[in-house]
Amino acid sequence: MSQESFGPESALLVVDVQNDFCPGGTLAVDGGDTIIPVINAWMPRFATVVASRDWHPANSVHFTNWPPHCIAGTYGAQFRAGLDTERFLLVLDKGTGNADDGYSAFEATSEDLESWLHGRGIEMLYVCGLATDYCVLQTVLDARRLGFGVTVIGDAIAAVEVNPGDGQRAQEAMEAAGARFVLSGQD
Numbered sequence: 001m002s003q004e005s006f007g008p009e010s011a012l013l014v015v016d017v018q019n020d021f022c023p024g025g026t027l028a029v030d031g032g033d034t035i036i037p038v039i040n041a042w043m044p045r046f047a048t049v050v051a052s053r054d055w056h057p058a059n060s061v062h063f064t065n066w067p068p069h070c071i072a073g074t075y076g077a078q079f080r081a082g083l084d085t086e087r088f089l090l091v092l093d094k095g096t097g098n099a100d101d102g103y104s105a106f107e108a109t110s111e112d113l114e115s116w117l118h119g120r121g122i123e124m125l126y127v128c129g130l131a132t133d134y135c136v137l138q139t140v141l142d143a144r145r146l147g148f149g150v151t152v153i154g155d156a157i158a159a160v161e162v163n164p165g166d167g168q169r170a171q172e173a174m175e176a177a178g179a180r181f182v183l184s185g186q187d
């Protein structure tokens with residue numbers, strides 16, 4: 001992989017690499033943990049690395065659609081071991097309300113991500129993490145709507161696939177919104 005560093009206008013956004021979305025978790029994504037070394041390899045190339053996490057109350061309408069997952073303060077909500085969390089400049093908590101799905105990192109309640117990025121002159125987001133067809137998708141669509149350039153790291157995401165093909169359809173929707181997809185070593 002190229003180790004070229006990106007300029008200060010670019011940031012890496014790591015979406016929801018948490019225990020409950022990894023094998024053994026309550027809402028496990030196939031390959032949810034195999035992306036971790038890929039993500040770690042990208043981190044040193046950025047001055048700014050931001051992470052989001054699902055951080056749900058125990059009782060949430062969100063859990064009428066999903067098995068309970070990532071309940072604030074529990075093991076399932078912790079970042080997966082092996083993820084290089086020391087590089088996170090900011091951690092965004094989302095889905096923190098009882099009626100709040102919080103799929104997008106731009107819906108985080110702990111920080112206004114859009115303002116935070118603007119305050120640092122960041123215009124380009126590289127996005128990776130879980131899951132392609134929900135939180136990655138909604139984060140990317142919000143980022144494009146807000147005018148950020150977006151590159152999705154195609155080998156550093158994984159899909160839930162409630163319906164087969166959801167991951168592919170999510171990629172098409174992100175590309176239609178103007179996001180670019182790259183693979184490690186081909187960026």
Ligand SMILES: [Zn+2]
Binds near residue numbers: 056069
């Ligand atoms: Zn959730």
